[in-house]
Amino acid sequence: MRILLAEDEKSMSKALTAILTKNNYSVDAVFDGEEALSYVTTGDYDIAIFDVMMPKMDGFEVVRQIRAKGITIPVMMLTAKSQVDDKVEGLDLGANDYLTKPFESKELLARIRVLTRTATSTVDNTLRFGNIELNRSNFELKGPAGSIKLPAKEFQLLEYLMANPGVIMSSEKLFDKVWGLDFDGDISIVWTNLSYIRRKLVQAGADVKIKTSRNAGYMLEQDND
Amino acid sequence: MRILLAEDEKSMSKALTAILTKNNYSVDAVFDGEEALSYVTTGDYDIAIFDVMMPKMDGFEVVRQIRAKGITIPVMMLTAKSQVDDKVEGLDLGANDYLTKPFESKELLARIRVLTRTATSTVDNTLRFGNIELNRSNFELKGPAGSIKLPAKEFQLLEYLMANPGVIMSSEKLFDKVWGLDFDGDISIVWTNLSYIRRKLVQAGADVKIKTSRNAGYMLEQDND
């Protein structure tokens, strides 16, 4: 799970980053509103945390602009005690939640869980491609030959490929998406897991396979033999 | 079943929380209107109980704002005797029910049952899956081999799993749902209670078991041996 943190006060940013990474989130920290806006538009994050008071552009304005662009990422605002009256304004502008400083790390983590949960609980809960289905509720890959329950990592990989049909995804991108920036291991882990998925696609009787484009990446492809 | 309670008077809040948890509700207590609004927008509650008189934002205003956001959670307002005239205002603004202080805990519980019942529009108060039944009134798990009364935590856990058949629920989600946001303990408490439930499922002769998906979560599954 990837988080964009925009907080100009260095010590606060450092502390938050420590808490979040310790809890297995992958964190990118930026230090003013313009950076925040620029980073969030890459669409590379699952949730954004903005301080209200920031140089160049305040948190409210960042939220207003990203909503104006149609970006629906969940946003949590951090407000100091003295800015209590501004909270409602933050929510009206499109923030999903806010937290008043100082706060307990426990509450922060709980709220992040809630936000990411509601974000992923979309109405359509199965991905389809070719003759296969991937059920996001029970992690099951279903094909004409049967259903197989996927382990978490394989599920995330296949989910990402199915969510972006016809798009070539580089190993690095898959690596970052599934394992996050703070993972220490080698990129070959992507290959290993893709191998496992390929085997299971065959087992499920899929007419779909993961096509390799050397030096470019991978994409799902209908296999008409 | 999760309840958000917003009541600023500490002794009252404590008493209500005790009554509700004793009746197998999972309660999160907050102490002012802004907190109430923030928490309720997480969508994590089945019913909300607001005191009218609260710091920062009164109960009426909280209701007005959550309805303006399109949130349809059932809301019960608590009003003091002197505010009787305001009741109608509360209902007009979108509250579903009100209760005048002081009140009997019995009446509170009865009204909560009514609210949650109409919300889920279920006349029947038992959950079913496979060959087992879970009675929401007396907290009894019933299978072909007999009935067992479940303690509060085990009941809430199983209730949540049965209310979401075929959906993998992460340990963290179950943790938040059953123990609430302000619980200090470790997540292993989920594992312990799941273990107890599993034993009782066997005792009841259930053809249902709690399936673990490592790094993903848990779901109920029919056990066809």
Place this chain on the structure above:
DNA sequence: GCTTACCTTAAATCAACCTTAAGAATTAAT
């Protein structure tokens, strides 16, 4: 033919999970 990117398998590892037990804490019974 050589390099390098990628594939596959299998073994090792380690965190996630399970279970039991025991001590608090609460509730019921006497």
Place this chain on the structure above:
DNA sequence: ATTAATTCTTAAGGTTGATTTAAGGTAAGC
């Protein structure tokens, strides 16, 4: 009031299987 029973929570040790690493193989492009 005291005692007994139940329930909640923490702790500890064990287990397991998903994840990761490692290692040897394949094939694409030059």
